[in-house]
Amino acid sequence: MEQATSEGTLNREQLHELAQQLRVDSVRAAAAANSGHPTSSMSAADLMAVLYAKYLRYDFSAPENPANDHVVFSKGHASPLLYALYKAVGAIDDEELLSFRKFGSRMEGHPTPELPWVDVATGSLGQGLPIAVGIALAGAKLERADFRVWTLCGDSELAEGSMWEAFEHAGYAGLSNLIAIVDVNRLGQRGPTMHEWDTSSLAARVAACGWDVQEIDGHDIEAIDAAYARALETDRPAAIFARTKKGAGVAAVEDKENAHGKPLGDAEEAIEELGGERSLSVSVKAPSEAPPYEIDRADVERPAYELGEKVATRGAYGDALAWLGSVDERVVALDGEVGNSTYAERFAAKHPDRFFEMYIAEQQMVAAAVGLQVRGWKPFASSFGAFLSRAYDFVRMAAISDADLKLCGSHVGVSIGEDGPSQMALEDIASLRAVLGSVVLYPCDPNQTVQLLDAMRQHRGISYLRTTRGATPTLYEPGESFEVGGSRTLRSSDDDAVTLIGAGITLHESLSAADQLAESGVVARVIDLYSVKPVDADTLLKAAAETRALVTVEDHWPEGGIGETVAGVLAGAGASTPLTRLAVSGRPGSGPPADLLAAAGIDSDSIVAAVEKLDLG
């Protein structure tokens, strides 16, 4: 190992040498794996060499240090470059570098937080920059810290609208701590990008968003150096469009098509062309100390609702969120310009400093939440449940990032009424259950909502709360306990013939159906399955054993919701109690909620009719 250089002292030639080493190590890692993206790494090697050697402030021995800068590889497929940097700074050794993409190695195909220096998983393009906006928001708006967020972007990913949500929001918020370095290597996966090296259109748009924009030669060390220096000076977010060559440094692949995402044909020759292996090490600048900061905290009482009081669970969400803001100063809230519908505005009214209006940009909203939790904040992001589907890929990736992300979707199901199907979340349970490690909660009353939202606050991971537009009666006492993974049996006796299982709006319909059935002598057990994932299998199997039929009722499509959750439990246990699943199966229209619930076959009359068809003898 050559002598470690001290910070900031590398001259131009040394920086070039470091960049060549990063290229060589990228080529070697991909060769060892026989897969990966060396050419996408080689284009950005000069950019990253200068960043790590001269500008980054980061203590690799203490990645948890809050004063550290952040580096986000939005072009996550350039992972060989990132890992080559980790080797150059001494965070990993050569052996680990060469474990790239091998089973069990932390050197995964795309970076994940399995590595302590990686904040979030990337690899789905267009996500790194919006997440970086969230990290930068934490620094600029909450912590008043001076860390910087350096983001390496690809040019292909500028086709993703989410990138433009990020440019827009960062400009709007004036995030001078955010630097986007765009590696304009002209070539996407299958051929040239839309703009190739003509960065004028992109630069004009980013400038119009309020950024400081530079266009440079991304292989010119001095130009890179000057660009970073200017980026630190500006009081706006800084974008650097760096024109580069994919595969730079190796003639066989440099600026060539059909060289994406594969190892070089002749790695040995390429390494020789790059000047051979090197073992330069880099001292990265130490961060200064993170400044102390205070969070404004208004006192808000825990909301409590009287039995029988009619309150929409979305309203209780707003009340509970405002309360949680007083309980826990790490709680922050994000809104997708519907805060007066989700009632996130009630949090904003009490804790304006911790409220982020993200406008109608659900991808940026969820991405910002992911960025905020990188800094230890507990973000609650809400919109109509239907519109959270816009950010599904971001939630998927947040799970791979092991993010602590709390989502709330309001206006679920046909019960919203007149607004019609475009506004109705009818797939949210299915899609959000199918997220690694997620929790899906669906309260039926305001006191339960308060309790479950607090459970979400305390739960680390991805959780989702489903709220209802219309007011429903309060069924539970304030402070009654509801746990993730629990359920509540509201009606139960030794004479139960059938079990009705609902949650949210359909729990009320189930109770009403039970009343009607009782009049005709059929005794029904009623279960409030408020925790759809994880689910209380014991209670369901007990009901299967003790009653002669089960009926699930849900304001959701039949697929992947409450009915299939229950079916999975029953089939897993080999329970022979037949299950009838009532769910929304046709296209709903507009109309009063009661008419739509009836038309969908999920109101109390439909439940009664379904039970009457059963053989309960």
Added chain:
Amino acid sequence: MEQATSEGTLNREQLHELAQQLRVDSVRAAAAANSGHPTSSMSAADLMAVLYAKYLRYDFSAPENPANDHVVFSKGHASPLLYALYKAVGAIDDEELLSFRKFGSRMEGHPTPELPWVDVATGSLGQGLPIAVGIALAGAKLERADFRVWTLCGDSELAEGSMWEAFEHAGYAGLSNLIAIVDVNRLGQRGPTMHEWDTSSLAARVAACGWDVQEIDGHDIEAIDAAYARALETDRPAAIFARTKKGAGVAAVEDKENAHGKPLGDAEEAIEELGGERSLSVSVKAPSEAPPYEIDRADVERPAYELGEKVATRGAYGDALAWLGSVDERVVALDGEVGNSTYAERFAAKHPDRFFEMYIAEQQMVAAAVGLQVRGWKPFASSFGAFLSRAYDFVRMAAISDADLKLCGSHVGVSIGEDGPSQMALEDIASLRAVLGSVVLYPCDPNQTVQLLDAMRQHRGISYLRTTRGATPTLYEPGESFEVGGSRTLRSSDDDAVTLIGAGITLHESLSAADQLAESGVVARVIDLYSVKPVDADTLLKAAAETRALVTVEDHWPEGGIGETVAGVLAGAGASTPLTRLAVSGRPGSGPPADLLAAAGIDSDSIVAAVEKLDLG
């Protein structure tokens, strides 16, 4: 009813009168419904009055006329305005207008194709313009027709990245038949927009995308008229930023906050302020005839693979798509810049005129497909299955539009190997099953892929094909029949003790497991459940009756996939045969496919181990 005016002859005062009528009727409709968005309608009334009276070419008695212009209300909540226009052109009567938002009425809260003049459902903001791009692509690139696509956008929805994907793509494609009219009324749902009336940043960005851009006063009839005239002249897509006042014309709500999405407080007074009810009728210009056009068609033979030949189903997708392009000239294909991975490039090679490279913009890709099917084309859009999650809201809305949309997601599951979890679709079955009326297919071999893709071509609706990255052996003869809703039992005997159910990659693991089990004397039935939705319940129930246990195996999360589909069938029938569900339950990493399948517990050894734990006595 006042005398119908003839086309194009309305003077400025008459156009103002028409606009006032549209406002009055918007107010009346919302008052009758006691809900809706009258103020968002009133801001755009002048813009639409001039469009319908002077510029639109549309035969309301023949909405299927291919020469008609298209009008897309991207701000779908302005439905009262749209319905007021339908009344003004004589397409509906006043009684129907006043059925707005009533149960059973076509006058839904947000427009849907239940109305013959509506091409696509809107109401999820940011979707109308990207879909309009698809309609315009059909006119400009395929039909060489001269219809125009007029799109009314809101200013709030410009925060959605999907709008910027649309501006980018339309500029890139030079769609001079596309006109975006942005109703800049300054106020979103909960307060001011980011830019309010300062349209300079937005205009600069749209101009940088290659559009002709104008900024006007959206209540100035002459300015509107001049702007439309110029929009027809330019050889680029045209954007008109029209500064307006929300609730224009009624002092109580004009440019006021807290007046979004609700009827006016005093409708009678408002109508009086607007000059009272009117009954103007408008003659819309007739369209010219649609020109004939020819589609290039290359002859491609139906692909056929030999038994045992190892071929990836993604490769067969490419081959089959190229073949279908010859079979059916309405078939078009769209790629999200991964055509050399999905193998959509094989279609491009044969039918370049019908291939649309959409770059890494999955929302725009799916939206363009929806737009293309508006014109009767049969779009197949493909990307990595994981990245289709980016467009989930667009698929959700496509179902409400009753769209004919064919999707293919490649690189599904952990079996992709080294690229790692960011690239693995593990939630696609769950999310795409939970779409109204969808079909979900998952082939295990290339000949089956060909057959199923042809079935998708013939099926009208939303369908999804899931393909595998790695090569798997050909199991079926070329031309063997596979139907939507079918299954194939590959191993079956009277001695079957257990049934193994797989699809795609896990079908092969199931066959291998059956071989291993046979050696230890356990006879296993094997079912290829290639049609996950709709599912072949009869075959599953027969297996439940004839064998003592069922095991599903899927390269997907446990939620909402094959296992729960089967569980739903079993529980619905009250079958007591226990079901074991093998699925991916932990976070996968990078590594060889075989290692990842084993780690996830879905390889043949895991299946054998699961069967060995069962009580098959």
